[in-house]
Amino acid sequence: MGNWWGADSITIGIPALVLLGLIMACWTAAAVWTLMAARHRQGSSRRDRMQMLRMGRMMEEAPALPLVVRADGKLEAGARLAGWFGLEEIPRTLDGLAREGARGICPTELEKLKENVQRTMSSASPFKMMLHPIGEGHALSVSGHLADPQVARGGAVVLWVIDASDSAAEITRLTDASEKAMADFSALVGLIEAAPIPMWFRGADARLRLVNSAYVSAVGGESAEDVVGNNVELVEPVEGLSASEVAIQARESGRAIQRNVMVTIEGERRAYKVSDLPVGSEGIAGYAIDVEDLEQLNREYRAFRAAQRALLDQMSSGVAQFDSSRNLIFVNLPMQRTFRLPATIGQEATPLNEVFEIMRDGGRLPEVRDFPAWRKEKEAWFLASEVKDEEWVLPDGTHLRIVAQPMPDGGLMMIVEDRTEQLQLASARDTLLRVRTATQDSLFEGLVVLAPDGRLQLWNRRFAAEWGLSEEFLGTHPHIDALLEALKPQLATEGDARRIGMVIEAATLRREQSGGRVSLADGRTLALMGVPLPDGNGMLTSLDITDSQKAEAALMERNQALVEADAVKTRFLANMSYEFRTPLTSITGFAEMLRDGVAGELSETGAEYVAAIIDSTARLSDQIESVLDLTQSEAGLLPLTREVVELMPLVTRLVHDRAALIEGAGITLNLRGDRSSGTVHGDARRLARAIGNVLDNAIASSGRGGRVNVDLKRRRDGAQVIIHHVPCEEGPEAEMARQNAGLGLPLARELIEAHDGTLEFVQHARSGVTATIRLP
Known part of the structure; x- marks a missing residue:
């Protein structure tokens, strides 16, 4: 039985049956001997007859009865033995012991009995077996051996039949009990072993x-x-x-x-x-x-409980836990702060009544008329079958939400939420909503807000008035389809309803801002604008622009007239510039011929007059060219030649050309830069004209003894020409500088911008004016 050690085997034998068989055999042998002796002396005397009667009676009373099976198969036995077999009389042969119905012995046992009898007749070997008559409840022990010739001749077999019913039942009971005990013991041993x-x-x-x-x-x-x-x-x-x-x-x-x-x-x-x-x-x-797993679970439970309580301390809501005896066993920090509980509370079990007394003394309970009844009512929380939810208003105006959660172990979990700020925010929100409604109703634009599902959420009175919609209809929060159907009668063309739907779809679904205009049947024009809102909704505004549209049309007509007048002016100036240049060229040519003595020698005074004529015609020619370039530039007709222009030589030449003017004005000019300034692509003559005009303005604006700084720099986005000077603030020089500026600076700006550059002027409080020319 595996490794289970020390169990002695138990063997149940049947010695009682053997002993009983021996006793019955001796008793039967004595009876047979007595019977044979009585027969031998049968005729001797009456006494012998009486003895035979007694012996016969003893045989009838004997527990073992003989059954003789002769060699020819005939049976000899007393009537008593027939009762043991459940028969009325002994049959003639062994086959008669098995009868149809509930009599005799079963065929299987009969066949075995016949085999044993046959074997004893042939080999003289004794045998023993048990027979069980059908329906009698008997157990018959049969012992067979070859009969003595004096008893029966010819190889007969004597069968001694013993009624062993009582002994067999006891043996069976003891055997069953022993087997059951052995089975139980084996099962117990197997259970322990397994x-x-x-x-x-x-x-x-x-x-x-x-x-x-x-x-x-x-x-x-x-x-x-x-x-x-x-x-x-x-x-x-x-x-x-x-x-x-x-x-x-x-x-x-x-x-x-x-x-x-x-x-x-x-x-x-x-x-x-x-x-x-x-x-x-x-x-x-x-x-x-x-129990390692159980101990591990206990350790994990204790760790979880500690972590849970640490987490509860970090919560904004107060939490208190009571056991089944209604004692406070845990309270987190927010609970202590809310009810002003001592820091040591919860370290030892504190009854609920005592906790309420501490809260009441600190003024952290609602003011009630009957405090004992109120406290008793709260004690009923422990017996409740569902969660209790209450609102407490403390004397200082604090508004608390109390949730009492009964626990399965009979305890209670109390959760406290401070809703004071929440209620204040709700009140502020209601105020903001009212302000928003009032603000929306005061707008000039009609306004509606639609949810992504197409339902109308908000609107103002202006929208209802512009579209002729009733408050009852808008109060049903109609879907966009129903809203568009209600707008169709107000539109000049029904196709505009689809345009309004597309504006709303862009704002709510595609989250894009879009707009448009629609015309109403009464002649008004509304400007529409769809704007996506941060909360996922979309807003549609409508503004009556009928009057502004009329004003816009008038302004457009006037602007068109001004544009045409400006074009006429530009063409006139261009034509006049060309017309002026022809006689001016003739005047300049005749004056130069007079200066060169073609018409004879001039007097000193005449030479001065001719020099003045040549100088005036040169300035006039320059002004005419400036006017021509300016008008062509404004008209977008200025012709430019594209070539590579080095800035440093160009600016150096411009400074040298103005050397006499600079010396005459008593001005110091500093030019800083080198060939690292690089090159630009443009018209060299017009670039020189633009930079020269800015330089002339700086020289003319600077007072006597002033300083002009010219810096050439190269940047990643192109070249820069920086001209800095300190202008005169007062006096005739400043007035002359303003008069001499003329068309120079506007022309310079037009020429620079024609080269995709910029010209910027920065006025410094004390350090003068800086002009920055940027060229790509």
Whole structure:
């Protein structure tokens, strides 16, 4: 039976049956001998006859009856034996012992009996067997042997039949009880052996006598016999007490001893619950249950509980926990702050009534007329079958929401939420909503807000008035389809309803801003604008632009007239410029001929007059060219030649051309830069004209003794020409500078912009004016 050790085998024999058979045989032999002697002396005397009668009576009373089977198969027996077989009389042959119905013996036993009788007749070997007559409840023990020739000649067989019903029933009962006991014992041994936990039994001396396989595996033994023989203990000594000493204590006290100890199994320390149970005076039984998982769960539960309480301390809501005895066992920090509870509360169990008293003393409970009744009402929370939700208003105006959650163990979880700020925000929100409604109703634009599902959410009175819609209709929050159907009668063309739907779809679904205009049947024009809102809704505004559209049309007509007048002016100036240049060229040519003496020698005064004429015509020619370039530039007709122009030589030449003017004005000009300034693509003549005009303005604006700085720089986006000067603020020089500016600066700006550049002027408070020319 596996490794379960020490169980002696139990064998149940049947010696009583053998003994009974011997007694019956001796009794029968004596009876036969007496019967034969009586027959032998039958005729001798009456006394012998009486003795024979007594012997016959004894045979009738005997527990064993003979049955003679002669060689020819005939049967000889008394009538009493027929009753044992359940028959009325003994049949003539053995085959008659089996009758149809509920009589005689069964055919199987009859065949076996005939085989045994036949074997005894042929070999003289005795036999024994049991017969069970049908329906009689008897058990007949049959012993057969070859008959003595004096009893029956010719090889007859004598069968001694013994009614062993009572003995057989007792033997059967004892056998069944023994087999049941053996089966129960085997099942118990198998159960103990198959148990996954170590189990053992100690004798009265506390030494191991029995161990199961789990015990052997736990201590690393080779077999149960080895473990028991070496008395290998599973549990190490704890606090100076060995496992056997603890077992002796359990036996002496007559009570089981349970303890949790650490056991090393397969190199791993695990927690086990060890029990020692006294078993009468026989010894002490024991078993060990692995509770490491349970201990781990307990450790995890304690860690989870600590983490949960730490988390509850971080919450904004107050939490208090009461046990089934209505004692406070935990309170988090927000709960302490809300009700001004002492820091030590919750470290020891505090009754609910005492907690309420502390809250009341701190003014942190609602003011009630009957405080004891109110407190008793709150104690009913523990008996409630559902969550209780209440609102408490404290004397200082604090508004609390109290949630009482009954726990399955009979305790209570109390959750407190401070809703004061929430209510204030709700009040502020209501105020903002009213302000928003009033603001929307005061707008000039009609306004509606639609949800992504197409339902109307908000509107103002202007929208209802512009489109002739009733408040009752808008109050049903219609879908966009129904809204467009209501707008169609107001539109000049029904196709505009689709345009309005597209504007709304762009704002709500595509999250795009779009607009448009629609004309109404009464002649008004509305400007539409769809705007996506941050909350996922879309807003549609409509503005009556009938008057502004009329004004816009008038302004467009006037602007067109001005554009045409400006074009006429530009063409006139261009034509006049060309017309002026022809006579001016003639005047300049005749004056130069006079200066060169073609018409004879001129006097000194005449030479001065001719020089003045040439100088005036040069300035006039320059002004005419400026006017021509300016008008062509404004008209977009200025012809430009594209070539590579080096800036440093160009600016240097411009400065040299104005050297006499600079010296005459007493101005210091500083030119900084080199060929690293690079080149630009453009018209060299017009670039020189533009830069020269800015330089001339700086020279003319600077007072005597002033300073003009010209810097050439190269940047990543192009070249820069920076001209800085300090202009005169007062006096005739400043007035002359303003008069001489003329068309120079506007022309310079037009020429620079024609080259895709920019010209910027920056006025500094004390350091003068900086003109920056940027060329790509």
